[in-house]
Structures are given as structure tokens and as C-alpha cells.
Amino acid sequence: MRKYLSKDKRQTVRTRAESRCEYCLLPDSHAASTFHLDHIIPLIKGGDDTLANLAYACIGCNQFKGIKTTATDPATGQKIPLFHLRKDDWNDHFKWDENKLHIIGITLKGEVREDEKNNLPV
Numbered sequence: 799m800r801k802y803l804s805k806d807k808r809q810t811v812r813t814r815a816e817s818r819c820e821y822c823l824l825p826d827s828h829a830a831s832t833f834h835l836d837h838i839i840p841l842i843k844g845g846d847d848t849l850a851n852l853a854y855a856c857i858g859c860n861q862f863k864g865i866k867t868t869a870t871d872p873a874t875g876q877k878i879p880l881f882h883l884r885k886d887d888w889n890d891h892f893k894w895d896e897n898k899l900h901i902i903g904i905t906l907k908g909e910v911r912e913d914e915k916n917n918l919p920v
Contacts, residue, residue, distance in 0.1 A: 807852070818854070820855060822859050831856075833855060833856055834855050880907070
């Protein structure tokens with residue numbers, strides 16, 4: 799059963815994120831749908847409801863990440879940890895393209911994707 803997160807906790811997470819998705823930096827004022835609170839480390843993998851483990855996320859980023867904490871490097875088959883909002887610096891792993899329309903991964907952690915062969919969380 800999913801625990802209810804209080805309105806105050808939701809507002810604290812939103813304020814900390816400056817009303818932007820903490821993964822892709824999209825302002826919530828530019829989104830077509832409501833943002834979610836994401837568990838950086840999913841509850842099913844031992845995460846909790848502390849502020850340190852909650853992220854303000856657009857629906858696209860939240861659905862893409864799902865319960866994943868790692869992805870598989872297609873070149874080596876190695877498990878790579880996903881970008882961690884509280885441990886990693888966004889600018890160390892991503893940059894904007896020259897038109898500021900697309901995010902480009904600049905490290906392996908910034909480039910990893912879900913296991914597309916099986917379309918399963920890794």
C-alpha cells in the first residue's frame with residue numbers, strides 16, 4: 799500500500815526544486831501534466847519517504863526512471879548507476895545542445911538508458 803505524502807512535504811520538495819523537474823530541469827509552468835514526487839531510491843529497493851530521497855519530477859522523467867537505479871551499458875553489458883540527484887552534479891553528466899532544446903549525456907552515467915532489448919527496468 800502506498801503511503802500518503804503530506805501537502806507540506808510535497809510543497810517543500812517543489813520549493814527545493816525551484817518548481818523544476820530535478821532530472822530534466824523542465825519548469826512545471828511549461829509542463830502539460832502535473833509533476834510527481836519521485837523516490838530516488840524506490841521504496842521497493844529500500845528507499846524511504848525522507849526529503850533526501852524525494853525528487854520533484856515531470857511525468858516523462860518519472861515514468862522513464864520508474865523503479866530503476868541502474869541501467870546496462872550496451873557496449874560492455876556493465877550495470878551503471880543512474881544519475882542520483884543528491885549525490886551527482888547535473889552539470890558533470892549532462893549539457894544542453896546548442897539550441898537548448900535537448901539534453902545531451904556527456905558521461906556514461908548521463909547516457910545510460912533502460913534495457914531496451916527487454917524493455918524492463920534494470
